[in-house]
Amino acid sequence: xxxxxxxxxxxxxxxxxxxxxxxxxxxxxxxxxxxxxxxxxxxxxxxxxxxxxxxxxxxxxxxxxxxxxxxxxxxxxxxxxxxxxxxxxxxxxxxxxxxxxxxxxxxxxxxxxxxxxxxxxxxxxxxxxxxxxxxxxxxxxxxxxxxxxxxxxxxxxxxxxxxxxxxxxxxxxxxxxxxxxxxxxxxxxxxxxxxxxxxxxxxxxxxxxxxxxxxxxxxxxxxxxxxxxxxxxxxxxxxxxxxxxxxxxxxxxxxxxxxxxxxxxxxxxxxxxxxxxxxxxxxxxxxxxxxxxxxxxxxxxxxxxxxxxx
Numbered sequence: 001x002x003x004x005x006x007x008x009x010x011x012x013x014x015x016x017x018x019x020x021x022x023x024x025x026x027x028x029x030x031x032x033x034x035x036x037x038x039x040x041x042x043x044x045x046x047x048x049x050x051x052x053x054x055x056x057x058x059x060x061x062x063x064x065x066x067x068x069x070x071x072x073x074x075x076x077x078x079x080x081x082x083x084x085x086x087x088x089x090x091x092x093x094x095x096x097x098x099x100x101x102x103x104x105x106x107x108x109x110x111x112x113x114x115x116x117x118x119x120x121x122x123x124x125x126x127x128x129x130x131x132x133x134x135x136x137x138x139x140x141x142x143x144x145x146x147x148x149x150x151x152x153x154x155x156x157x158x159x160x161x162x163x164x165x166x167x168x169x170x171x172x173x174x175x176x177x178x179x180x181x182x183x184x185x186x187x188x189x190x191x192x193x194x195x196x197x198x199x200x201x202x203x204x205x206x207x208x209x210x211x212x213x214x215x216x217x218x219x220x221x222x223x224x225x226x227x228x229x230x231x232x233x234x235x236x237x238x239x240x241x242x243x244x245x246x247x248x249x250x251x252x253x254x255x256x257x258x259x260x261x262x263x264x265x266x267x268x269x270x271x272x273x274x275x276x277x278x279x280x281x282x283x284x285x286x287x288x289x290x291x292x293x294x295x296x297x298x299x300x301x302x303x304x305x306x307x308x309x310x
Contacts, residue, residue, distance in 0.1 A: 005079040009151040010109050013040060013081060014208065019229030022083065022237045024213075026052040027070065030241045031078045032281060036308065039080065041109075041235070044071065046085040048242040064090050064099055068106045075107025083110040083155065083235075088117055092135075093142035100146035100154070108152050112187065112210075113143060115174060116159040130160055133174055137181045144182035155210060156183035162190045172203050185210055185234070192220045194227060201231040210235040272307035280306045 013020070017040065024045035025031045031042055044067075047058030053066060071084055084103050089096040089111075100111050115136040116129045131139075136158075143154045156178035162168040167190075175186045185208035188200050201209060211233045214223050225236040255264040266276050273280045284301040292298050 007075070007079040007107075007109070008081060010041070010081050010083075010153050011151065014234050017234075019225065019233060020235050021225050022235050023241050024048060024237055024239045025074070025241055028073050028077065029278075029281075030245065031074045031080070031082075034241065035078055035080055036281070036306075041081045041083070042074070042078070043083040043112075043237045044074065044085055045239065045242075046087050048239070049085075051242065060087055062087075064102065068102050071103055071106040071108055081109030082107065083112055083237075084108040085112045087114060088131075089113045089139065089143065093138045096139045096142040097146045100143045100152075104147055104150045104152040110153045110155055110185070111143065111147070112155040112157055113139065114157040114159050114189070130158075133177055136174060137177045140178050140181035140183055153184040153208075154182070155185040155187055156181075157187040157189055157212075159189045162188060162196065168196075168199070172200070175200075175204060179204070179207055184208060187212055194221070194223065194231075197223075197228060197233065198231055201233065205232060208234045210237065212237055214238050273304040275304065277303065280304045 020041050021039065022041045022043045023030075023034045023039055024043045025034055026045055026048035034042055046062065049067070049070060050056050050058050050062050053070065054062070067084070067086065071082065075082055086099060086103060089099045096113065103111055115131050115133075117131055136156075140154070140156050147154055156175070158171050158174040158178075160167055160171040160174060162171045171188050171190070175188065178186060186200075186204055187210040188196075189212055191197050191200060191211060197211060209232055211223075211225075211228050214225060214228075214236050216239065225233075225238075228236055252265045256262050262276060267274060271280075279301075280303050284303065288299045288301060
């Protein structure tokens with residue numbers, strides 16, 4: 001990755017790509033790995049950010065300054081467009097306006113806002129936390145006003161449970177209200193099957209759509225992103241980065257604790273790197289070359305070079 005590579009917008013990307021798999025990330029390191037693996041866009045997961053930053057599950061207690069800070073850190077050195085899960089955007093329309101303004105200024109390429117005031121899964125009362133539809137429309141209007149004149153798009157998300165006909169009808173109604181209020185993309189959070197996905201897509205054929213958290217549970221049918229693109233889903237998000245990171249760290253930690261030394265991780269030559277440092281995952285030499293343009297002094301990074309062909 002070039003440290004001066006131009007970041008593309010979602011509008012530019014979606015004009016060229018029929019559909020995108022977008023991994024959920026939580027910090028600059030996970031964003032870096034997603035870029036190296038070839039993904040073309042990122043989604044900042046509110047749940048995984050909470051676990052990474054505060055060591056807490058997704059209870060809706062992250063603040064706007066915390067979110068704004070990590071967005072700026074990720075986007076400073078990663079050119080991939082970033083979707084920011086802003087939960088309920090921290091309150092009513094005025095809070096939404098302020099939050100979207102600041103997140104776009106921090107580098108967000110898309111902002112995702114839901115119609116739920118608190119994470120209902122934590123309390124078992126999802127439907128009680130869904131805000132009135134008129135309030136949702138007002139918040140979408142505030143978000144769009146805040147993003148006017150920027151390249152940042154707005155994604156409206158409904159968390160209404162759709163497993164009953166009444167619920168599905170309500171979700172479609174809320175999506176229609178969001179479109180009328182100016183939303184650029186729609187997301188129904190409870191989609192589980194291809195049949196549900198098609199019904200939602202058929203109701204909104206002319207607007208961008210996002211399928212959330214594909215294959216999040218072993219209890220639901222397995223889906224492939226390639227089957228969703230022809231239905232008109234432009235973005236398919238998925239979780240795996242934090243689980244992969246935690247498992248890898250735990251594997252190393254258990255072995256180091258058992259051996260009482262760090263030889264096991266040090267001597268792991270995966271991707272042709274050894275030693276204790278993760279620096280080969282980063283463009284160290286490019287930064288040194290960049291510094292040379294100011295100082296005229298050439299320095300060489302003598303560490304291992306990452307080999308992604310293995």
